[in-house]
Amino acid sequence: MIRTLQPGQRCEVWIASATGASELAFATEELLLEAPNWTLDGGALILNGHGALWRLDLSGGLEKVAITGIPDLNNDHILAPDGSTIYLSANDGHIYRADLDGGEADRLTADDGWFHFLHGVSPDGQTLAYVGIEAGDFTQPGRLITMPAAGGPSALVDTGPGHCDGPEYSPDGEWLYFNTEAFTDRPGHAQLARVRTSGGKPEHLLESDTVDWFPHLSPDGRLASYIRFPGGTEGHPADLPVDVVVVSTSDWARPLHTWPLFGGQGTLNVNSWSPDSERFAYVAYPVSTSIGTP
Template sequence: MIVAGHSPGGALRPLRAGTCAQVRIFDIDSGENRLIYQANHMLEAPNWTPDGAGLCVNGGGRIAILPVDGAARLAWIDIDGMESANNDHLISPDGTTLFLSAEGGVYSVPVVGGTPVRLTPPGSVRYYLHGVSPDGATLACTTIDYGDPEEGCGIRLVPSTGGTGTVLLSGRVPLDGPEWTPDGEWIWFNGEVGASVAGHARLFRIRPDGSGLARMTDSPSVDWFPHVSPDGAHIAFLSFPPGTQGHPPDMPVQIRLMDASGGDARTLVTLSGGQGTINVNSWSPDSRRLAYVAYPDVEAC
């Protein structure tokens, strides 16, 4: 069931004092930047329902659906025993299943709620969901193997029915944000592959069979979370200031847009955010709008 109007008690990552969470939708053609929901508790990582009617967000260890039109009201999904969901969550292409990450594992549950099923095994490898293949059969996960410092960072492709998955990439440098192009031909991700300065993440793409690795950005900024538009034409991503380590919260960041073939990027939005802003794909099904969360000071709320 979906429990409407319930606010979570507490948060795994609380808001910084003196800020709020604003869920916004940006129209890439008109430039309209619409506030659809504002909260005094943590909300993160909006991604659209396949019908385009709502956004899936997390906060306080739980997952909710937020309608994008009409009365904006969080409808919290009742997931049995799940109180530690993080900002890595996606809905299956057919709209029936919610995939989510919690405490180093990936789970599935009916999108209307119910009992979650763990898909990845416990152990030294921790899994963080970032992509679902166009046919819904495979999940792209960032992994951290605490038992293998030499190959500890990785990307694995995991069957959506469960398993350890196959290693697409591994190494000592951070890798994150893997997700498919709509035609299934490429997986985009961010990482420090070949970086001369620690922390300098850039965007890459690679084929699902491990061939064709190519760097797609090379700017001084620290670029994270490439999100492919449903029509395959554009990549939206998050840029942190040069010298940033990881993807911290409450930073001056930019949401930027580039062609999927590469080339120069343009800035769509400058905001206070970072962690939680666009951790998973936030494109609308019609490829016209991007959802994101900003964390401005309360004076702007």
């Protein structure tokens, strides 16, 4: 399903840092943009909107990326370490690869009966991590799965019981970070975790009363951002009060700064850190007649 703005709603793309500073980079009442990635040169953000991919030049305007041979996109997309290739999830449940400059996309996943939601690429560019939903049955928990970036056989990673989502590699390639319901009996109570890429028992990173999703590490590994939903939230829905949080990876329990906003789905689904690890991007969706600073 393609998301659109509600009457009176605005899409705001923000850039923030661990110092607590934030600035509005772009706003529109015409297009619902989601899930920013930062380009390797630091000059632009890549987002999805209305089933397509968009490039937001931070010194200019917004331009659609002309990718062909792919169905409507969802908000799961990541750049390869080479900075010129992008991996994409589409609404047909498959993962694709394309040139960031545009052109024909290649499908990577097989017709294996699963839906594939991309989230991570290994630092050496050789492996993808995604969430698999068997038979597209969303009453079933998502599973963490890896596959060769060029396509090929997949491998299940044991993250314990319950739904998991957002698997993403650490900068050193030693860990996969994700959110999971494995540590609780409360429906939907996602918590942050990690598991070694070599296997082993998942580690609980932060025990909280909130519903915590999508941990994203900065390229230097020192900081992490994530989105915090109110306790009792099931899934990661749109259009509710949430917090974007930044922590030191040495102390997940003590936020360095928090940005409250109206958003959720689309706000921080993919890694949005700048290449220099100084800033990150997120999206808010306030319903008002004027832009307000979160």
